Amino acid sequence: MEIKPLQSLKPLTSLKSHKTFEGLTQFWEHDSISTGTKMKFSTFLPRGPVRGALIWLSGLTCTDENFITKAGAQKYLSAAGLMVICPDTSPRGLQLPAEHDAYDFGSGASFYVNATTPGYRDHYQMESYIVSELHELVQTQFGVSKDRISLSGHSMGGHGALTLGLRHPEKFQTISAFSPIVNPVRAPWGIKAFEGYFGSGSGEGAKHDATELILSGAKHPKEILIDQGLADEFFEKQLMTANFTAACRSKNQPLAVNLREGYDHSYYFISTFIENHVKFHASNL
């Protein structure tokens, strides 16, 4: 998958800054080249040298604020010397057809793809935004080396972490996910979103489906880590972890899946196990 290099990055505007675990939790806005809109993101920077960066992709209806306020990750990032950067889940401030009609398509629901349908193709370029623009921004604005950037996310953002990590394995040292949508071409959320972003019958969806990517030969050199709650209301119908597990087994993609009894789809689940994910990424950065 080719993503063209960026011409230049425009300066960041700092919106808020809060000292946290001796480091800084911050909120930013910038003019995105990829989306042609202003984009917001949050960061946590540990005190002292930054050893690497974790890019966190959030789920449906989330913004740049959910992870940084609810996951309780700062303590572990601080201990590991890692920064995190949490982009918004879609462009904002637009009025595209059906963009604000539902929680699972359009605003707050980009699915981290480069859309090809009219209107959306001009702004919903979220794959480029993450893989090229944010990836470069982490290096130029925060001084992180390009071989020390990893990717994680939750639900739709778990789908984003797996698919972007498998489509661009050279760009992300490790990938992990909480409650990911692993087979969106078979899930109601994914079917709807891919039709909206790629049109009907395009066949493009399979290229953005973690399970299909593995089956068609995509591979990440490092083990992939997934945590999935067994009391997650979306487990069977939308997430379908077992399909990805089977695909990885058949193609020898290293994978560790932790199925967690009694845990649901919420940030209470993420907060419980985020320490393991931070340590997983830190051990590879």
Added chain:
Amino acid sequence: MEIKPLQSLKPLTSLKSHKTFEGLTQFWEHDSISTGTKMKFSTFLPRGPVRGALIWLSGLTCTDENFITKAGAQKYLSAAGLMVICPDTSPRGLQLPAEHDAYDFGSGASFYVNATTPGYRDHYQMESYIVSELHELVQTQFGVSKDRISLSGHSMGGHGALTLGLRHPEKFQTISAFSPIVNPVRAPWGIKAFEGYFGSGSGEGAKHDATELILSGAKHPKEILIDQGLADEFFEKQLMTANFTAACRSKNQPLAVNLREGYDHSYYFISTFIENHVKFHASNL
């Protein structure tokens, strides 16, 4: 200060439940005897035996949700075997004079007193609600022994923790606070609230002011713990930690104040130091 015993507690309605750090984060609603309204609160219950309870009082504009979603306390509560219970910051669903006109009076801003002004006296009985009703509910509904209940809070809730703990020292084993309003009779927030809840010139405010309580002889048998950020925008004008420190010193009230360089008034500050507060309470329960 006399708070009359409750006749009977009505059953709780469970609204949501999320497994967290092997325990349960839960949201509840009940018909409050003290306020004559439905009241919401959140809890975290560790897995296994509950050694004691921390009652957490939140600040202006907060609800029962802020602490339980943002403080990251579940990890430490789980390790200590403590539950937390976080009440809402005022009655809801009423239409009293000026109740919803400002962020610092009425809804979301009870200051944890028993109001005496018309309308408010019928519902804003938050001291009774915390000290009598919730204190009993923790025992009857969650099986906590009455001599294993402590009190903490943030900002207006820090004021609540200090004043309720000093007015009813027999009911709370230990008290602590983040960024408390320690001298509300001299702070714009406190002056406005006490006039609204007690009327002009009542003199009642001093009985609900932590610094004035200490100066007039109130005492808690255990050391009080306070954390205060030095980059807190409200530090000098509204919080005035030094007044409480001086009062405690003059009256030999044991007190530990941690002034934290660079930290502000937010939950990012609380999340950084909540572990210390949980351990402080746990060591006394």
